[in-house]
Amino acid sequence: MPSAYFQPPSSEGKPQVPRWVPPEPTKEELDWAQLHTIDLSILDSQDPGAVEQLVELTKTAMKDDGFLYLVNYGISLDQLHRQFDLAQYLHRNISDEDKERLLWNPETGVFAGFKRRLGWKREAGDFDGIEQFNFYRREFEDEDNKVPECIKPFMDEITAFTNVSRGTMDSELSIEMLTKDEQYLTGSVNRRLLKLLSRVLELPDDYLWDNMQSHGGSVGDGYFRHALFYPLPPEDRQRRKGVRMYGHTDYGTTTLLFSVPITALHIWSRQNKWQPVKYNPGAVVVNIGEALEIISGGHFKATRHKVTDTPADQEHEERLSLVQFNASAGDLRLKPAVESPMIQREGFVLEQGVFREYKNLIDAGVPVPTNKEWREIQVSTRTQVPPEKKVGGIQEIDGVKYGADEFLGVKVLLPV
Numbered sequence: 001m002p003s004a005y006f007q008p009p010s011s012e013g014k015p016q017v018p019r020w021v022p023p024e025p026t027k028e029e030l031d032w033a034q035l036h037t038i039d040l041s042i043l044d045s046q047d048p049g050a051v052e053q054l055v056e057l058t059k060t061a062m063k064d065d066g067f068l069y070l071v072n073y074g075i076s077l078d079q080l081h082r083q084f085d086l087a088q089y090l091h092r093n094i095s096d097e098d099k100e101r102l103l104w105n106p107e108t109g110v111f112a113g114f115k116r117r118l119g120w121k122r123e124a125g126d127f128d129g130i131e132q133f134n135f136y137r138r139e140f141e142d143e144d145n146k147v148p149e150c151i152k153p154f155m156d157e158i159t160a161f162t163n164v165s166r167g168t169m170d171s172e173l174s175i176e177m178l179t180k181d182e183q184y185l186t187g188s189v190n191r192r193l194l195k196l197l198s199r200v201l202e203l204p205d206d207y208l209w210d211n212m213q214s215h216g217g218s219v220g221d222g223y224f225r226h227a228l229f230y231p232l233p234p235e236d237r238q239r240r241k242g243v244r245m246y247g248h249t250d251y252g253t254t255t256l257l258f259s260v261p262i263t264a265l266h267i268w269s270r271q272n273k274w275q276p277v278k279y280n281p282g283a284v285v286v287n288i289g290e291a292l293e294i295i296s297g298g299h300f301k302a303t304r305h306k307v308t309d310t311p312a313d314q315e316h317e318e319r320l321s322l323v324q325f326n327a328s329a330g331d332l333r334l335k336p337a338v339e340s341p342m343i344q345r346e347g348f349v350l351e352q353g354v355f356r357e358y359k360n361l362i363d364a365g366v367p368v369p370t371n372k373e374w375r376e377i378q379v380s381t382r383t384q385v386p387p388e389k390k391v392g393g394i395q396e397i398d399g400v401k402y403g404a405d406e407f408l409g410v411k412v413l414l415p416v
């Protein structure tokens, strides 16, 4: 039994919420990504050998993919599906007035609020069929004004899931006032995941939690997302060339993607190709963010991933996706944790991505962006731009095509 078990507030006395019916998984045999599975409950085992094996397996998973399935993280399938019920309820019932009132403005550097099916800016752009509601700290702390009317009766359950089992996150309450048993995704699941990763780096258990994770409110500087991908009409599918979200890496520490039956998430695998992630009921697909790639000296890979059209047998289905994005502390200028005995022994890994770029800047004596600057420049300017429209266009390296961009002097190359 994991040390913190999700303890949701009761749903009694609240409006009736129809159950989310998980769509049928695809019957197609695909070239699935082979991901390692980490059983988080083993971290609490009394058997040091079992824990040691878990750390080794995590190390392998980090070096191979930067993606893994997390299981036994303290929630039942029924409790998890209740969160999907609520996300579906939000999207079915949000009023037009609330869509307008809570419309997001990514130009502010955050995705907080409601995303219409019309691209990644506040102004209407091309139809993409993706609707979202994003809960940041301010949404949790000011429920009266910042969340859709329809979801208000259930905010205690959503707050409990993202972190605080007291079901409220008013500004009087700080995380320090909560016991470990009163926290869930942020303070328990993510914290224990970071503990596991700290152990891989052979650093103290709370090294990453204390030195890199953002704190405060229910989700720190991160956010929780209710996303709904509506099926695309054939002409839009053609126009978008089969892609719903272009290849990218997430900026933060860990991203927790709750595995869903609709096949669409792909990762760029160690075989240098896109491979779909198979549905694993109840599992979290953990995706390592850029902050962890930098602090680990490139050992933990920020996973390149994208969301595509579904296989033919799912193309008329809606895809509901729940995601918790855990963020790094905003004022930090990240550098590798050179005090890690593992990094001292094994050196840096300079194969890919943001760490290599940061290292070039550090070596040249140029300050790297703060974490806040780094995520906000991307959110506010060029989120989800098709590869051919990026500032560096498409570049081919060793037979692989990449979309090239640059933010604050840092080059970003992502496979097309």
Ligand SMILES: O=C(O)CCC(=O)C(=O)O
Residues within 6 Å of the ligand: 227, 245, 250, 257, 265, 305, 306, 307, 321, 323
């Ligand atoms: O919905 C998903 O599976 C992934 C979404 C994603 O990659 C993102 O929002 O950053």
Ligand SMILES: [Fe+2]
Residues within 6 Å of the ligand: 248, 249, 250, 305
């Ligand atoms: Fe992502």
